[in-house]
Amino acid sequence: MTPQDATPKPPSYPADLENSMILPRQRASSPTASLASLPYRRSNASLHQLFKSTASISGSRPSSGTATPTASVVPGSVFSPASRQNGTGTPGSLPPGVSDEQRNLIQRAFAPHVVVLADTETEQLIRGKGFEGGLLQLLRPFGESVPGKVTIRDSVGASKSYDDFGIRFVGVNEALGLPPASGRPSDLRIDTANGQRDGGRESSTSIRPRRTGGDVAQIEELVDRHLQYTEFNTQGGGMAPDYLNLGELVPQESSASPFYSLYLQRLLSGLPLVPHETFAHPVAGVIAISSRNADPIEELRRLYRRQHDGDLRFPQWVDNDFLRYYVLVHDEETGDIAKSNATFEAMKRHFGLHCHLLRIKSHQCIPSDDDSVRLPTCEWMSASEELAEIQKREIADDITDPTPYIPDSDITAIKTFVREIVTQSIVPNMERAVAQWNEQVLARRRGISGRFMSLSKRWTPFGSSRSSSSSSTLSSNSNYDSLQGFYRPDAPEALMRKLADYCFMLRDWKLALSTFDILRQDFQNDKAWRHYAGAAEMAALSALLQTAPMSSKTRTENIDAWIEAASYSYTDRQRSAAPYYALRTLALGLELLRLRGSSAADDAARWAARIIETGLVGAIGTALFTERTAACYAVRTGVGAFKLGARRRKAALWAILAAENWWRLDKALQAEKCLEMALRLYGQHTEGSEGKAVKLPFPQMQAYIDELRQQILGLRLTNRGLHEQGEVEEGEQSLLVEEATETLDTSPRAHRKSIIGAAAPPMDLGPLSPRLERSSEIEKADDHFEGA
Amino acid sequence: MSYYFTIFSPTDTPLFTHEFGTSRSGGDGLPHFTTSERQLAPFILHSALDIVEEVQWGPSTSSGSAPMYLKHIDKYANNYVSCWITGANVRFLLLTRPRDEALGLTSGGAAGGSRGSLAGGRAGLSGGSSAGLYNPTNAATEEAVKNFFVDVWDAWLKTVMNPFYRAGNGDVVKSPVFRQRVVTAAKKFL
Numbered sequence: 001m002t003p004q005d006a007t008p009k010p011p012s013y014p015a016d017l018e019n020s021m022i023l024p025r026q027r028a029s030s031p032t033a034s035l036a037s038l039p040y041r042r043s044n045a046s047l048h049q050l051f052k053s054t055a056s057i058s059g060s061r062p063s064s065g066t067a068t069p070t071a072s073v074v075p076g077s078v079f080s081p082a083s084r085q086n087g088t089g090t091p092g093s094l095p096p097g098v099s100d101e102q103r104n105l106i107q108r109a110f111a112p113h114v115v116v117l118a119d120t121e122t123e124q125l126i127r128g129k130g131f132e133g134g135l136l137q138l139l140r141p142f143g144e145s146v147p148g149k150v151t152i153r154d155s156v157g158a159s160k161s162y163d164d165f166g167i168r169f170v171g172v173n174e175a176l177g178l179p180p181a182s183g184r185p186s187d188l189r190i191d192t193a194n195g196q197r198d199g200g201r202e203s204s205t206s207i208r209p210r211r212t213g214g215d216v217a218q219i220e221e222l223v224d225r226h227l228q229y230t231e232f233n234t235q236g237g238g239m240a241p242d243y244l245n246l247g248e249l250v251p252q253e254s255s256a257s258p259f260y261s262l263y264l265q266r267l268l269s270g271l272p273l274v275p276h277e278t279f280a281h282p283v284a285g286v287i288a289i290s291s292r293n294a295d296p297i298e299e300l301r302r303l304y305r306r307q308h309d310g311d312l313r314f315p316q317w318v319d320n321d322f323l324r325y326y327v328l329v330h331d332e333e334t335g336d337i338a339k340s341n342a343t344f345e346a347m348k349r350h351f352g353l354h355c356h357l358l359r360i361k362s363h364q365c366i367p368s369d370d371d372s373v374r375l376p377t378c379e380w381m382s383a384s385e386e387l388a389e390i391q392k393r394e395i396a397d398d399i400t401d402p403t404p405y406i407p408d409s410d411i412t413a414i415k416t417f418v419r420e421i422v423t424q425s426i427v428p429n430m431e432r433a434v435a436q437w438n439e440q441v442l443a444r445r446r447g448i449s450g451r452f453m454s455l456s457k458r459w460t461p462f463g464s465s466r467s468s469s470s471s472s473t474l475s476s477n478s479n480y481d482s483l484q485g486f487y488r489p490d491a492p493e494a495l496m497r498k499l500a501d502y503c504f505m506l507r508d509w510k511l512a513l514s515t516f517d518i519l520r521q522d523f524q525n526d527k528a529w530r531h532y533a534g535a536a537e538m539a540a541l542s543a544l545l546q547t548a549p550m551s552s553k554t555r556t557e558n559i560d561a562w563i564e565a566a567s568y569s570y571t572d573r574q575r576s577a578a579p580y581y582a583l584r585t586l587a588l589g590l591e592l593l594r595l596r597g598s599s600a601a602d603d604a605a606r607w608a609a610r611i612i613e614t615g616l617v618g619a620i621g622t623a624l625f626t627e628r629t630a631a632c633y634a635v636r637t638g639v640g641a642f643k644l645g646a647r648r649r650k651a652a653l654w655a656i657l658a659a660e661n662w663w664r665l666d667k668a669l670q671a672e673k674c675l676e677m678a679l680r681l682y683g684q685h686t687e688g689s690e691g692k693a694v695k696l697p698f699p700q701m702q703a704y705i706d707e708l709r710q711q712i713l714g715l716r717l718t719n720r721g722l723h724e725q726g727e728v729e730e731g732e733q734s735l736l737v738e739e740a741t742e743t744l745d746t747s748p749r750a751h752r753k754s755i756i757g758a759a760a761p762p763m764d765l766g767p768l769s770p771r772l773e774r775s776s777e778i779e780k781a782d783d784h785f786e787g788a
Numbered sequence: 789m790s791y792y793f794t795i796f797s798p799t800d801t802p803l804f805t806h807e808f809g810t811s812r813s814g815g816d817g818l819p820h821f822t823t824s825e826r827q828l829a830p831f832i833l834h835s836a837l838d839i840v841e842e843v844q845w846g847p848s849t850s851s852g853s854a855p856m857y858l859k860h861i862d863k864y865a866n867n868y869v870s871c872w873i874t875g876a877n878v879r880f881l882l883l884t885r886p887r888d889e890a891l892g893l894t895s896g897g898a899a900g901g902s903r904g905s906l907a908g909g910r911a912g913l914s915g916g917s918s919a920g921l922y923n924p925t926n927a928a929t930e931e932a933v934k935n936f937f938v939d940v941w942d943a944w945l946k947t948v949m950n951p952f953y954r955a956g957n958g959d960v961v962k963s964p965v966f967r968q969r970v971v972t973a974a975k976k977f978l
C-alpha cells in the first residue's frame with residue numbers, strides 16, 4: 001500500500017492544479033510521488049489525448065470508450081477530438097476475435113529506414129509552420145503507413161499487395177547515434193550547420209529524448225505511465241460504460257492487453273543502428289532543398305557530398321551508397337512556381353528519376369483555420385520520445401494541445417510524396433537489390449564453389465588462394481573484423497545479411513529464411529557471435545512468419561534451437577551483452593509461436609518464462625510477461641469432451657501470479673483483470689452469488705485467492721479514494737454487502753471495455769465545436785486511405 | 789530440500805497433503821518453504837496436472853504398458869514436480885524444492901553434492917561439470933523418488949481397500965496410519 005493511502009486529497013482541483021504543474025518531471029523511480037499528481041492530470045486535455053491515442057493505437061483496436069456514446073467518461077475529452085483515435089494506426093481493421101495483431105505489429109516493425117537531410121532554408125520554412133523538428137517531424141507520421149496498397153514482387157516473381165507497408169523517416173543525427181536535432185523548442189539546432197552540430201554532440205549525455213529505442217528501462221517507465229494513467233482515470237466513470245458490454249460475458253482470453261501491445265511496439269520502435277543487423281541502416285536518403293535556395297543543384301551536391309563522405313557520413317560498417325532521393329520543397333505562398341518547375345526540371349536532368357517536387361504552404365496553421373488538420377501522432381516513436389512528450393504536456397498548462405496543425409493540401413502533398421517515394425523508388429530499388437545480390441552473392445555462396453569456399457575457410461591450408469580469388473581481397477580467411485566486430489559493407493557476408501534483411505522487410509520470408517540460415521553457419525564459423533545471434537534470431541522469426549503450416553518436428557529442431565542460440569549468444573557469450581536483443585528475440589518468438597496454437601503455445605510459454613527467469617525485464621515487464629504466459633497457455637484449449645491437452649490449470653496459475661505481480665505494483669485494475677481471468681479458468685463462476693461459487697480444490701488456494709481479492713479490492717478503493725471520496729464510501733458499502741459482485745461489475749468491466757471494444761464506426765458526438773467536427777472528417781479520410 | 793506431497797483424486801480434488809523436508813545428510817525432516825513458496829505450492833501442483841494428463845495420454849516412453857511412474861514432469865521456477873499415477877487414475881504429485889545451494893543460486897553451490905539428500909545432492913556424481921546441482925532427471929534422483937512413490941502406493945492401496953473408506957468419492961484421507969507410512973517412506977528415501 002502506498003503511503004498516501006491514508007490521506008485522500010480533497011477534490012479541490014483548481015488549487016491543487018498548480019501544485020501538480022510545478023512538479024518537475026516525475027520518474028518512475030518514485031511512483032508514489034508522481035501518483036499524487038495523477039488524478040489532476042485529466043484536466044489537461046492534450047495530455048489525456050496523448051495517452052488515449054497511444055493506448056488505442058497500441059491496442060490496435062480502438063478503445064470503445066471513445067467509440068461509443070459514453071465517450072465522455074473522462075471530462076477532459078470534450079476538448080480533444082474524441083473520435084480521432086478510431087482509425088489511426090489500425091492497419092486493417094481486424095475482427096476482434098482474431099488475435100493476429102502481434103504478427104501484424106512485427107511485420108510493420110521492420111520497415112525500411114529513410115534518412116532525411118534538408119538544407120537550412122527548408123528547415124527554416126518548416127519551422128515557420130510551427131514544426132520545431134523541421135522536415136523530419138513533418139514527414140515522419142506519414143511514412144508510417146503508406147496510403148494505398150503497396151505491391152511487392154518477391155524473389156520468384158510473385159506479386160503481393162500489402163496495405164500496411166510503411167517506412168521510417170529518421171534524422172541524420174539519430175542515425176549517427178547523436179541526439180536528435182530537436183527535442184524541445186528551447187534547444188533548436190539546425191542540423192545542417194556545421195558549427196552547431198558539434199554543440200549537439202557534446203550534449204549527447206543529457207536526458208534529451210532519443211529517437212533511437214532499445215532501452216528497456218525507458219519502455220518500462222513509459223508503460224508504467226500509461227498504466228498509472230488508466231488506473232486513475234478510467235475508474236471514475238463508474239458503471240455507465242458497462243451497460244454496453246453486459247451481453248459480452250466472456251471476453252477473449254487470448255487478446256493481449258493494450259499495455260502489452262504498447263510494450264511490444266515500443267520494444268520494436270526506433271531500432272538502433274548496429275553493425276550486426278541492417279534494419280536500421282538507411283535504405284534510401286531524402287535530400288531536400290528549398291525553392292528559396294539560390295543555387296539548388298549545387299546545394300544538393302554539397303549535401304550529398306557531406307552525407308557520402310563528409311561530416312554526416314555513416315559509420316564505416318554502413319553501406320554508404322544507398323539510394324538518394326532529391327526533393328525540392330516549394331513554398332506555395334511566396335515561391336514562384338515557374339521558377340521551381342524550372343529548378344525541378346534541372347534536378348531531373350541531373351539526378352534522374354528519383355526526384356520530387358513537394359509543394360507546401362509556408363504559413364503557420366492554427367486549429368481554427370478552415371482546412372487545418374492535426375498532425376497525426378507518430379505511432380512508432382521511441383519510448384524516450386513518448387516519455388518526453390508526456391512530460392512536456394504534463395508541465396504545460398494550456399488546455400490546447402501543442403501538436404501543430406497543417407493545411408489539408410499539405411497532407412495530400414506529403415501523402416502523394418510518400419506514396420511515390422515508396423512505390424516508385426524504394427520498393428523497386430530494394431527488389432532490384434535483392435535480385436542482384438541473390439544472383440551474384442547468394443547463388444555463388446550456395447553453389448558448389450561457394451560450398452568449397454566455406455569449407456576451405458575452415459581448413460586454412462588450401463583456403464587462402466581460393467578466398468583471395470573471390471570477391472573479397474582481404475588477406476585473412478575471414479572477412480570478419482574481430483577487433484572492431486563488424487564485416488565491411490562490401491564483404492559477401494554483409495551483403496548477404498543485407499539481402500536477407502531486405503527480404504525480411506519486403507516480407508519475402510522464404511528467401512530471408514534460407515539466407516539467414518546460410519549466414520548463421522558462416523557467422524558461426526567466423527565466431528562473429530553477435531552476428532550469429534542476429535542471424536539465428538531472424539531465421540527463427542522469418543520461419544515463424546511464414547504462413548505455411550509447420551510440422552512440430554521442424555519447429556522443435558530448428559526454431560527452438562535458433563531462438564535458444566540467439567538468446568544465448570546475445571546475452572551470455574559476449575563480454576558486452578545485449579539484453580535488449582535477447583528480449584526482442586524471445587518476445588517476438590513467443591508471440592509468433594503462440595499464434596501457431598496447440599503445442600507451439602507450450603514453447604511460447606516456455607520462452608515467456610525464460611524472459612522472466614533471466615531477468616531481461618523489470619518489474620512492469622515481469623508482470624506483463626507473466627500475464628502473457630497465462631495467455632499463451634490459455635490458447636491451448638484441448639480436444640474432445642475431456643479437453644485433453646488443455647493448459648487451463650497452467651494458465652490459471654500464471655494468471656494468479658500475474659495478478660499478484662500487478663498488485664505488488666499497485667495496479668489494481670490489471671490485477672483484478674488477471675484474477676478474474678484466473679477464476680474463470682479455475683471454473684469459478686463468480687457471476688453467481690458467493691455461496692454457489694465452485695470452491696477451488698485446495699482450501700489453501702481458496703484462502704490465498706480470497707485474500708488476494710480482498711487486497712486488490714482495497715487497493716482499488718484507495719486508488720480511487722485519492723480523487724473521489726464519495727465513491728469510496730459507496731464502494732465500501734458494497735464491499736460489506738456483496739463484494740463478489742462488486743469486484744466483477746465495476747472495475748474489471750470498465751477495463752475490459754477498453755480492450756475488447758469492437759471497431760465501431762466513427763460515431764457522431766454531435767459537433768460540439770467546429771474543430772471536433774473537422775477532425776472526425778479527417779478521421780474518415782484516414783480510414784479511407786488505409787482501407788483503400 | 790523441501791517436499792510437498794499431494795494425492796489428487798481423478799477429479800482433481802486433493803485427498804492427502806503432506807509437507808516434509810529431507811532426512812538425509814543431516815536434514816531435520818522439516819520443510820523449509822518460505823511463506824510465499826508454501827502459498828504457491830498448491831497452485832503449482834494443481835497446474836502440473838495439465839502436464840500429467842499430457843504425459844499420461846501421450847505416446848508411451850516405455851515399451852509395452854504405460855508406466856505408472858511418470859518421473860519428473862514439470863517445473864516452475866525452482867520447483868520440480870514428479871508424478872506417480874495409479875491404476876485408478878489417482879495422481880501422486882511430489883513437489884521438490886531443492887536448497888538454494890543445490891540450485892547453484894548461492895556461492896556454496898559446489899559443496900551441495902556431499903551434503904545433499906539422496907534425491908538431490910548426489911545427483912551431481914554423474915553430472916560432470918554441473919556437479920552438485922540438482923538435476924531432476926538424474927538416475928539417483930529418479931530412483932529415490934520412485935522408491936518413495938512405491939512405498940506410498942503400497943500404503944495407499946491398503947488404505948483404499950478399507951471398505952469404510954471411499955476414496956473414489958473424493959473423501960480426504962484422514963487415517964493416521966497412512967500418514968505415518970508416508971512419513972516413514974519420506975524419511976527412508978528422500
